[in-house]
Amino acid sequence: MPVPFKQIDFGPTKTSKTVHTDGTIRVRLEQPLGIYPEKLTEKLVYWAQATPDRTFLARRNEAGEWIRYSYGQTLQAVRAIAQYLLNQNLGPDDTLVILSENSLEHALLALAAIHVGIPYSPISPPYSLLSKDLGRLQHCLECMTPKVIFVQDRRIYQQALALAKSLFPEVVIISAEPGSETNFEELLQTQPTEAVDQAFANVCPDTVAKILFTSGSTGLPKGVINTQQMWCANLQQITQVFPFMAAEPPVMIDWLPWNHTFGSNHNLGLALYNGGALYIDDGKPTPAGIETTVRNLREISPTVYFNVPKGFEMLIPYFEREPELRQTFFRRLNMLFYAGASLSQPIWNRWEELAIETIGERIPIITGLGCTESGPSAMFANWGGSFSGLLGVPVAGMEVKLVPDGDKLEARYKAPNVTPGYWRNEEASQKAFDEEGFYRTGDAVKFLDENNPDKGLIFDGRIAEDFKLSTGTWVNVGLLKAKIIATGSPIVQDVVIAGLDRDYVGVLLFLNADACRKLATLTSEVPTLDVFQHATITDFINSLLIKLNQTAKGTSERVERAIVALEPPSIDLGEITDKGSLNQRAILKYRASLVEELYQPNLNGSFPEAVVFREALTPKS
Missing domain, CATH: 3.30.300.30 (ANL, C-terminal domain)
Incomplete structure (x- = not known):
């Protein structure tokens, strides 16, 4: 008999499938999309009132100690920072740029901008730190025209800041370092006024929350508009797929970068939406960074764990050598989740074996399909016994249109979690949608079982790559x-x-x-x-x-x-x-x-x- 999976509460997967005379197929989940807030920080206000002392965010300081922000402390800081931004005369038509890895300051500043309706953009650190000509950074900055830029460390981002100042001489530079021209502590010391409450009240579902740059397959990065509705609707969709997160606030230890939709919209968003805790992991799946990740996993027992396939692969030797690490990791784990690339079946199988060796049962390994333009999640294979390549069924409220393209079917999306377009790029926005308003993903999919759509869709490559x-x-x-x-x-x-x-x-x-x-x-x-x-x-x-x-x-x-x-x-x-x-x-x-x-x-x-x-x-x- 196969080893059973840990019993987890997953959402329903019953779908409806309609085949049209032009060859298109429409698939949607029969479960309706539930009610969701108009703006993301409604959840911050709610949890700050309901559980003010519960840890929301945490990160180690230079001494290796965890610095924690409770929900109550986070809301207090967000309101203070929001007032500072309003004092700089920033509003819905202005922008703020973040040049930083994941940090407490990054999170607080982003939430403050979201709270009062100021669009912000976390620009990829490699554009500043690994690029030789800073061409992509310059393109993103010129697209955003920021009034305020935040950097965690001015020394590391020295060249990037020099470029920003040459482009926008009046831009305000904020840094977390002591002695900086504008130090982050100044923001935290600002006294909030009724102006913060009024700006928060003015935020609506169509208000732009942030811009996430994605390079796509050709050309310079495009700025994907993320509205308040997009983000909130998608978090409600994901929570309906994984209702156990609403029943028990999730605990996460996560390195995935916030300039990407997986790390920010999905992971950070899910923690906030469900009153959970996110411990910032300063490691990453590299020879130097994996040691930091393992150190954190020796201390933090997650209830869900997100990573890319490379990250899961690099952790295996440590889990094989350290029984105590395995015990800490699997002790209350409900789900492993991968995205960003395909997880090879041997790696998948080894993780199932590690769970069986440690707790005597299998942990569901989950993935799905989505993109930055869908905020990010469009479908999930939310059941145990899945396999690499199985994408699952649409999330609630998402209509997936499958359009014939040669011998393939392109997946197209229409839902409240789909972007309205690209920031200051009308041409790209128009090309991204078909005549019915469906977003063209370029992803090819096919049914696992043509006669039973509830078994899910399988990834079938990229239309443009074949x-x-x-x-x-x-x-x-x-x-x-x-x-x-x-x-x-x-x-x-x-x-x-x-x-x-x-x-x-x-x-x-x-x-x-x-x-x-x-x-x-x-x-x-x-x-x-x-x-x-x-x-x-x-x-x-x-x-x-x-x-x-x-x-x-x-x-x-x-x-x-x-x-x-x-x-x-x-x-x-x-x-x-x-x-x-x-x-x-x-x-x-x-x-x-x-x-x-x-x-x-x-x-x-x-x-x-x-x-x-x-x-x-x-x-x-």
Whole structure:
């Protein structure tokens, strides 16, 4: 008998499906969307009155001690900061920009802006800290035209602030550092007046709460408008999917960045909406950051845990070595949730095994589908026994229209949680919606069971990424990519598929340096380029291609050649997003020379089954 899942209260999944004569299909959840507040900080006011002493936010200070803000303290701080912003003559037509990682100050300032209807934008830290030309940061700043900018640390963001001052000489710079021109403590000491209450009263569902920049597949970042209604409606939808969060306020320990919809709208929002606690994790899934995450997980027992697939993968060795860490983690855990990319089935299976070894039952592993434009959640597979790639059913109040595109179905959304458009970009806004007002996601999906829509939808790739070989055969990029990563894990970190109008499929592989070192038994002193070119890694990739092709059902699934990309993707060229996912189109554009290598015959004109080319590349703009 299979090991049972922990009994969790999930929302209903009964759907209705309508097929139209033009081939479109409409799917929606039969459960209606419940009542939700007009503005997000209504929940802050409510919890500050109902549970004023309950921890809402916490973060370690430099001494390693947890600094906590209760709901009562948070509302008090938010009202003071809101008054300061009003004193600077900021209103609904002005903007505020945050250049900072997750922090208590970041959260308080954001909530204050939301409370009185001042649009704010948390701009991706890599645009300031990793970019060589600051081009994307400049684009975002020029789009926002801020009156106020907050930075956690002026020294780290020195170049970014210099750029901002050159663009907007009158901008007010606020910092959390002592001795700054405008210190965050000044904001906290401001005495709130009736002006705060009046501004709060004027906030309505259509008021812009914030702007989240997303790069998409091409061009410069676009600012997705997030209204108060979007955010509140989506939090109500998610809570109906996971009613156990309303029954027991969630406890989260989370690193996911607030310039993304997953970390901010979803995770921070769910904590506030349901009166829960969010402990800010200053770690991340990198060799340096994972130790910080593990330290926090040794102390905090979450009721839900959110991460990206890479984060779940990097935690496994620690959980295998430390029984006490596992006990603390699983003690009251109700759900594991991943997003941002596909979780490989081996990693999924190992987490189920760890739960069984620790508490004797399986913990549901959940995901869904959504995007920044849907605030973010559009559908969930909210039941135990799911599998990687299953997206589930629509959230309450969401109508999903499936539109034929070749041999695929594109998912389009209409619901109160869908954005009205892009900030100061009317052209992009118009292109984003169809003639009926449905948002065009570009995501392809299909039914797990055509006769039973309640079993959910499956991810079927991206409409724009798929292509035809010269034979006319379609290549499903999303599915092939997931198969390669799952088969090549943990060595293969990511992959880009090539082959448009070519005779066969070739791939560019991006490898995990730490996993390669472990496989080749190399120390950290060995340079990464040498690690990637080690004979053991070459043998692994040759074997990978052979293994993939043994199960290929045709040329669309057969990988003839692979190249290991020795240089990391460039954020300035848009090859990688700041959340770590690759931009397929940009990689193919800027690494065209590598793509050509995939299709050059050997001297004798033959094309062996498994050939690995190694090419370093300096991408050119």
